[in-house]
Amino acid sequence: MSEEQDRASKTEEPTEKKIQDALEKGNVPVSKEALTFSSIVSILAICFLHISHGVTGLAGALERFIDDPAGIALHDGSDATSLMHAIAAASGWFLLPLVALLAVGGLSASFLQNRPRLVGERIKPKLNRISPKSGFRRLFGEQGWMEFGKAIFKLAIIGFVIAALFFFDAHRVVSAMYSDPSALPELLLALTVRLLTAVCIATILLVIVDIIFSRSHWRKELRMTRQEVKDEHKQMEGDPQMKAKMRSLARDRARRRMIADVPRATIVIANPTHYAIALRYVLEEGGAPVVVAKGKDLVALKIREVAEINAIPVIEDKPLVRSMYDKVELDYPIPPEFYQVVAELLYLFHYNRNNPVGSSAGSGLS
Known part of the structure; x- marks a missing residue:
């Protein structure tokens, strides 16, 4: 009776892997x-x-x-x-x-x-x-x-x-x-x-x-049960739960590495609580400002916290940070469309006689 039930439960057509395994075994x-x-x-x-x-x-x-x-x-x-x-x-x-x-x-x-x-x-x-x-x-x-x-x-x-x-x-x-x-x-x-x-x-x-x-x-x-199809899919593609856990661990590692890079930033652009983008611009290094960290909600608050601890200026500009967030990539320079506004912010907070980087920022990015 169990064999008949087992046959009745095999309602799914064999997968390509099941067919290839059968052929390799001479079936x-x-x-x-x-x-x-x-x-x-x-x-x-x-x-x-x-x-x-x-x-x-x-x-x-x-x-x-x-x-x-x-x-x-x-x-x-x-x-x-x-x-x-x-x-x-x-x-x-x-x-x-x-x-x-x-x-x-x-x-x-x-x-x-x-x-x-x-x-x-x-x-x-x-x-x-x-x-x-x-x-x-x-x-x-x-x-x-x-x-x-x-x-x-x-x-x-x-x-x-x-x-x-x-x-x-x-x-x-x-x-x-x-x-x-x-x-x-x-x-x-x-x-x-x-x-x-x-x-x-x-x-x-x-x-x-x-x-x-x-x-x-x-x-x-060669027909298979639904559970056999799921198990084979897990075997070939990996357990979805395990893959999700591995992705979560990878995101955590990337987040910790990003937070560790915040002290290298020159300026942080944020709205009150939801978004934060940390930029690094040093004249001697050349090029446009580079995104060293970005995040939402708790990550944004953590970026602001680390920036304040390291005396990095935090500028609250809600429209700018929201428009920049989806267009900038981590460890890449900002797009040219943001050169002018970012140069003005750098000039505003870093311009003085003892900061030649800041004094050159406006002409370097505009």
């Missing part, structure tokens, strides 16, 4: 009917391309052994070895194309369904493969009933094809009983080719349906 969708179909096509190709002249060549090679066995010299073991080598060579040349065509057909059916990959996980022994419970579920589950239905369909199709073939060719089979025996191989080959061709044509639809079903069943088996 790929494979249509068995496509492999069977490729074998039938390979046998059909063998009948067309090889059987006729292959059998003729093999018969010619073995003709001497059949027609005149007494003429074969077998005086010692080496003669017997040579004879066996000759028979093996003749048989090998006949069987090699058969094996090659069958191998090519089987590999092609596999490679066309999935990209070839070497996976050691597939050959590891697993106890669930010999579990009676798992075997019972495979036999009587959805896939088992599908395999049973395909077997019934194949049996019906092949039975119908054989019956139809012998019905239409019954006269040829009967007349072959009274014909020259040497014509029988050609007749059998023709009947075999017709039978295999008919079976291939009849099972094409089954192969297409099985390929679609195998891929659909494979994706269904």
